[in-house]
Amino acid sequence: MSPTAALPSPDLPTATPHWVEGGGIEVLPRIFEDAITLAVLRRPLPHDLLAGALAQVRAERPLSFAWRGKPGDDLRAALLQALHCPGISDSLVEDIVILAEAMACLFDTQDVGLRLRRLDAPMCPRFHCDQLPVRLVTTYLGPGSEWLPEHAVHRAGLGAPHPGKPAIVLADAVIHRLETGDVALFKGGGWIGNEGKGLVHRSPTLGSDQPRLLLTIDPA
Template sequence: MPMTAAVSSLPASPTAATHWAEGGGIEVLPRIFEDAITLAVLRRPLPYDVLAGALAQTQARHPLSFAWRGEPGDALRAALREALHCPVVCGPLVEDIQTLAEAMAFLFDTDEVGLRLRRLDAPMCPRFHCDNLPVRLVTTYLGPGSEWLPETAVDRAGLGAPHPDKPDIVLADAAIQRLEAGDVALLKGSGWIGNEGRGLVHRSPAMESSQPRLLLTIDPA
């Protein structure tokens, strides 16, 4: 299906009937604690200095795959500086990741977080699915953002391993939504107590071979 025809952006003003919230201020992220909300999105443009660090990771000869678990702070900064390509331009990117890790730890009252930063040259999870974990922070620094479905466009009987007898997951292609590069999203999964069977349905976006993606995910540990 052509990406330009099938994918739309988030609605400008969610109504009370929706299960997502979005806005340009940090105060939107705690809305993930509302029972009805399964997606909270902070819409933000990325500063040029952060983009410069991200671009260095996508242009390097060797793909970046960084995984870390611990308390956000100087240890995370040091680990990032050691792992990132072209560290001389990566200071703002490191601080942005640090800020998001601190925010995740604060929001979910945990000392540690699990973090992964990866350059992706192909979709990681191209099939629509929902995670069994409680919650995950997702942001794409470069490249297309994650795609997700409003609940009204999902047939959950089609989720899981593909099988010829299963129905299509997507009820309406035009309902597919996409996060933008720079957006910070909290995705509530089926492992969230009280959200069993209602995890946000999402997938990795289709990608052009010339357009790698730099993806950060953070989980409360």
């Protein structure tokens, strides 16, 4: 996870970090801590998984896969049918199934909602806060999602823009970005006890020839 600049602006107030990151799976359950709104599992992507991701963004037909149900064999079969170049994409399919099963286990739910999309333009270019309990986000190719530490957010600026509304970002130097491959849990405003404090984030800007392969998973 790399910030646009590693240190916050000296003009901004400091606060106890509300995010955690690490290279082990044990970092993700920390999202249940009251003070934490972002938990990030940092991981490099192996070559076979990257090959499957590349096959999805290089195909002529854009990929937009949506699925809801109990993760397992049904999800695996649906992915193998929907994805381009299924022979090359086995590792990608297995990674998605594992993440879906982990999400179901972590939040004690039978079903999850899942979307895998090739994006050629930012999906949500404006900083915002999701009004849902929690979402898993990982970018297989392209730049990762951008987010703001709480001390850099002016929440009065959130929502639809209009004249006179204040800027959301107090200092561009503290915009953080997830790395490709990172698995992140975003706590939203719909999490009980987290109302008005959901993680503020946005889609990254994409170059003219820089598609992005994004996976999101919600507990259903």
